[in-house]
Amino acid sequence: MDKIYFDIAILVGKYLAGNLTEEEHVRLNDWLVASERHREWFRKVTSEAYKREKGKVSRAIDIDAGWKGLQAKRFSGRRRMRWIRLGKYAAVLLLPLLVIGVMYLQLYESGSGMESVETIASGTRKAYLIMGDGTSVFMENQQQRLLEEKDGTKINVQKEHITYENAIDNKKSALIYNELVIPRGGEFSLTLSDGTVVYLNAESKLRFPVQFDGNNRIVELEGEGYFQVVHDENAPFVVKTAGMNVQVLGTEFNVSAYTEDTVIQTTLVSGSVRVSSNDSDKTVVLKPGEQVECSRQGNGLQVRDVDVSSVIAWKDGRLRFEEKPLCEVMKSVARWYDVEVVYLDEEVKWYPFGCNFNRHSTIEPLLKVFEATGTVETRVEGRKIFIKKQK
Numbered sequence: 001m002d003k004i005y006f007d008i009a010i011l012v013g014k015y016l017a018g019n020l021t022e023e024e025h026v027r028l029n030d031w032l033v034a035s036e037r038h039r040e041w042f043r044k045v046t047s048e049a050y051k052r053e054k055g056k057v058s059r060a061i062d063i064d065a066g067w068k069g070l071q072a073k074r075f076s077g078r079r080r081m082r083w084i085r086l087g088k089y090a091a092v093l094l095l096p097l098l099v100i101g102v103m104y105l106q107l108y109e110s111g112s113g114m115e116s117v118e119t120i121a122s123g124t125r126k127a128y129l130i131m132g133d134g135t136s137v138f139m140e141n142q143q144q145r146l147l148e149e150k151d152g153t154k155i156n157v158q159k160e161h162i163t164y165e166n167a168i169d170n171k172k173s174a175l176i177y178n179e180l181v182i183p184r185g186g187e188f189s190l191t192l193s194d195g196t197v198v199y200l201n202a203e204s205k206l207r208f209p210v211q212f213d214g215n216n217r218i219v220e221l222e223g224e225g226y227f228q229v230v231h232d233e234n235a236p237f238v239v240k241t242a243g244m245n246v247q248v249l250g251t252e253f254n255v256s257a258y259t260e261d262t263v264i265q266t267t268l269v270s271g272s273v274r275v276s277s278n279d280s281d282k283t284v285v286l287k288p289g290e291q292v293e294c295s296r297q298g299n300g301l302q303v304r305d306v307d308v309s310s311v312i313a314w315k316d317g318r319l320r321f322e323e324k325p326l327c328e329v330m331k332s333v334a335r336w337y338d339v340e341v342v343y344l345d346e347e348v349k350w351y352p353f354g355c356n357f358n359r360h361s362t363i364e365p366l367l368k369v370f371e372a373t374g375t376v377e378t379r380v381e382g383r384k385i386f387i388k389k390q391k
Helices: 003-017 022-034 036-045 048-058 063-074 088-110 326-337 346-350 364-371
Strands: 124-130 136-140 145-148 154-157 161-164 177-182 186-191 197-200 204-209 217-228 237-240 244-248 252-257 263-270 273-277 283-286 290-295 301-305 318-325 340-343 352-358 376-381 384-389
Touching: 003 022, 022 036, 022 136, 124 186, 177 186, 197 204, 244 252, 244 263, 263 273, 273 290, 283 290, 283 301, 318 326, 326 340, 326 346, 326 352, 326 384, 340 346, 346 384, 352 364, 364 376
Parallel strands: 161 186, 217 237, 340 384
Antiparallel strands: 124 136, 124 177, 145 154, 154 161, 177 204, 186 197, 197 217, 204 217, 217 252, 237 244, 244 273, 252 263, 263 290, 273 283, 290 301, 318 352, 376 384
16 A cells, blocks of 8 residues: 555544644645545544444454554664654554555545445534635644634634634734635534634634724624624624625624525524615614525515524534425535435425434434435435435
8 A cells, every 4th residue: 555545544543542743733634635535535534434334344454464564664674764653542443444444545546436334424523724824724523722823813723612812902903814614514613802602504604803903893604603792882793794794782693694595594592683785775673583584686684583493403403494395404414414415306305394303413314204204215325315206
């Protein structure tokens, strides 16, 4: 096997064991950023489904022979090459799994096939943080680390959350922007420099200054986010989307503004928000339990009462829908499980479905719920879900 594959396998092994150094974090991140194929392989070999599936095979591997083979890559003649130790625990428990992972990577990179894991695992906490200089930092179940922006802002990166420390006076400095990008099959949260907490759903982006200027607090959202805004009457908080602006002083609300959706929605949980449309002067003030909808075709703002718990269920780890068209339900499912949905019968897209499902479970039980209605059949092939009418 090529040496580079073993090098990457070692980094992934240390990642799984929680032993990566700062330099190794950078090396692994650079490799992941370089290719979507790299990131897809990484997601697969670090998933619980993959570890369960390959754990059976790994027990048949000769650990001693594998270890000697790995050492042979690191030693040449009399000169001992310096290398990073995995540690006794990682060596014994992770090496068999990584040997399989390396073989999978070689086959995957060469375009060869490999058997698919039948179980499709749920999304996880993962994101890319794009810093002011364009550097991209990949985050997924990593140990705590501290980053620093060029203005001195400290960024505390934890396993599932990022916190920006408001420790400097930025009123006279040019604003530095960061962007938190959540891929399909991911979610993450952060605390902005003013203390506002934001939860981001799969396939979302939030652009924000690392320090606010004191007079305005403006962020830009694409996708879906839940905001818990810290009250500051002197500095309104504004969420900008492609078709709607939401202004608040201190409240909790949800904004859904995916680019492929025909409407943008803001749902108020508590407090008060003022919502304006980008294509008109019309504004509305929401009360708790209300949702305002703005069509991308410019049909103004429509306000209605909604079940807030259904709208924000994603933040609480649920997939909850009440009599929604299947295509709308599966759009959310596809983002979270990172799958492609193929409808073999066009009409099934509009069948109404409801569910209240733990979104941290594998996808198969949810599909069984849909099939139990007697209206549809589903089939899983790799990361594709095929749906047709039940005969």
